[in-house]
Structures are given as C-alpha cells and as structure tokens.
Amino acid sequence: MKLFTCTCCSHPVYFENTICLHCQASLGFDPKLRKIISLQSHAGVVLEKLDGDQIVTDELYKYCLNKQHSVCNWLIPAKEEESFCAACQLNQTIPNLNRPDHLEKWQRIEVAKHRLVYALLRFKLPIIPKQKDELRGLAFDFKAQDPTPLAKRLLTGHKQGLITLNIEEANDVSRMMAQQQMDEVYRTLLGHFRHESGHYYWDLLVKNSSFHAGFQQLFGDENINYPQALNTHYENRANADWQRNYISSYASSHPWEDWAETWAHYLHMVDALETGFSFGLTLHPRILAASGGEQTLLDTDPYCTDSFNAIMERWIPLTFMMNSLNRSLGLKDSYPFVINEAVKSKMAFIHNIVKKSAIED
Secondary structure (H helix, E strand, O other): OOOEEOOOOOOEEOOOOOEOOOOOOEEEEEOOOOEEEEEEEEOOOEEEEEEOOEEEEEEEEEEOHHHHHOOOOEEEEOOOOOOOOOOHHHEEEOOOOOOHHHHHHHHHHHHHHHHHHHHHHHHOOOOOEOOOOOOOOEEEEEEOOOOOOOOOOOOOEEEOOEEEEEHHHHOHHHHHHHHHHHOOOOOOHHHHHHHHHHHHHHHHHHOOOOOHHHHHHHHOOOOOOHHHHHHHHHHHOOOOOHHHOOOOOHHHHOHHHHHHHHHHHHHHHHHHHHHHHHOOOEEOOHHHHHOOOOOEEOOOOOOOOOOHHHHHHHHHHHHHHHHHHHHHOOOOOOOOOOOOHHHHHHHHHHHHHHHHHOOOO
8 A cells, every 4th residue: 555644744654543643633544535634623523625735615525424443534525415434335234333342343444445445446336335336336234243142154255235244344353364264375354355355256257258268278277166166175175286386275175266376365465565666665685786787666656557478577576575674573474375377377367457447537
C-alpha cells in the first residue's frame, strides 16, 4: 500500500487513521480520490475538506456509518443518500456486536477487507455490491460458529459471489492452529480475502470469456470433480514435486484453487511493491555494489505498469531483503515461496486480465 500523509500538515499517517497524531485533524479515506484527506467537523456530521490553511467547500463529506463501531474511516459525499462506503456496502452479515469479542474480531477483519477493496480500486476492477446485482455482485458474510453440538462446521469460502469468513480467523491462536493443521504457510486475514476474491473474479472475468481458453491451458480443466479433488488433497496431500508448477501445495488441488492462490500472491506482490515504491526504496547490496552490480530501483508504481516483467524484476530482490530482515530478528521468512517459471506465466496471465478488465475513471 502507498504511503499516506495528512493533507493538513503533511505528516505521515496510516491507512486506518481517523486522527492525525501530529496536528489532531480528523482524517478519512476518499475512495474516489484514493487518498487520505484531512477534515474539519461541521455540525458534528458533515465534514469539509482541508487543504493547508484553506477550507475547500466544493465537496462535503460524511463518514461511513460503520465509523461508529471503529471499523471504518472511509468517506461518502454528503449529498449521497448512501450511509455505507464502497467497502462496507459489500457486507451482507456482520457479527453479533452484543459480544465484545465479536467487535474486536470484526475490527481486525475490516482492516483486512478494506485493504483488499483498496487494491481492487487501484486496479480499477469492477466492484459490484450484491445488493445491487444478485447474479454478478460481491458480498461478505462474517459469521461465528454455531456452538451447538450438531451444528455444521462453518468454513471460510466463496460461493456465487458470496464470501463467507469464520470470524474465528481473527483470533491469532485459532488461525495459527488451523495453519498448522491445514499446512497453509501463509494463512492471514488479508490472505484469505485475496484468495477468496480470486474465486469471485474468476467467475466475473474468466468464466465464459475470451480468457477461458488461456486459463485452461495454464491452470487446467476446472471441470474435474471439485469436492473429490479437495478430498484427495487433504487425504493424500500434494505430490512431492508440486513446487515445480504451483505457488503452494493447496494450489495443486484443483485449477480453481491454483487460480485463487496465484491471484492472491499476485495481489501480495503488487501491494508490497507499492509500499516499497512509496518509500522510495533502492536495493543495492554492498556486496554487489563492490563488484559493480546494478542497483534495483523501486521506481515503478506496480498498479500502473503494463509490464509484468518489470514487476518481477523488482519483486525478487525485495523479497530477498524482506526475508533477510526477518531472519535478523529471528523470525520466519516473510515470503517463503519460490516463483517458478510455471507460476510466473500464470501471474503474467492474471496481470494481463487485470489490465484489460480495468474500468476507466
């Protein structure tokens, strides 16, 4: 994600901030401008945009209604009747907020979901609320497991545009236990959202489209029995040589999962590179500098480049640096994956679809 600054005092702020800790200005994210803007309270509800010392009155805002639960800082033009922002309109079910632990989990979930929606906005991909288009729309159900003994196990997943998330995924201990049980190295809330969004965009952008033949050539025939493929994967695990063709063990279970896993990693890659780009990172290891090796400039906004090769050229040295820093702190590699040639081709295919599916502002 990019580096944001307060438009009142230019101090760096986080994407989730509602107040600038330097000048105390109220902050909100404008999804149309895709930037954090400083605000001045007006009658306690409507807000005016600030630009330095000058109040710009050509646009008035209101916060998303979910700000009252401290789960959203996004803005809506005050003239609009809509009470929820572009990200919160996608919510179909939220946890029971009478449970204090549910609110805390929902707050963590919304941080990850808003970061996903930010990326979709940056890619200019269609974001269609299911409430406005049942067949082609996207929605989220955030639910808690029914504690009764015979209740069906609540699983995180996607079905016909509806992404269901078990809110227990926001519990770090439970998620780590599931990570070990399922042998999923990169199980995070944001990773879940990116993966499940891949299933949604396969339905929206690939299914019955001109991209379908190319998908089958790279990922395989999705018509093979899906439940049977998953059962086989969990009973026998992946083939020992899965790393030759897939980004993860789970990706080898079925072409749909291969697409969703690869999609998620493409989003990981682009978002991390945008962060490096925003901070003006230059990678020039001293050992290479001494021998005349070239430096790697993160001088390209990955959301705007048409060249997937340019993204890959910057990603490899960035992950080497990230993993090296983690090892220095005694932590596991932050990106413990190998992008082989097969995966690279699949990511290039996804990059091409994303570019061709962008909606002009």
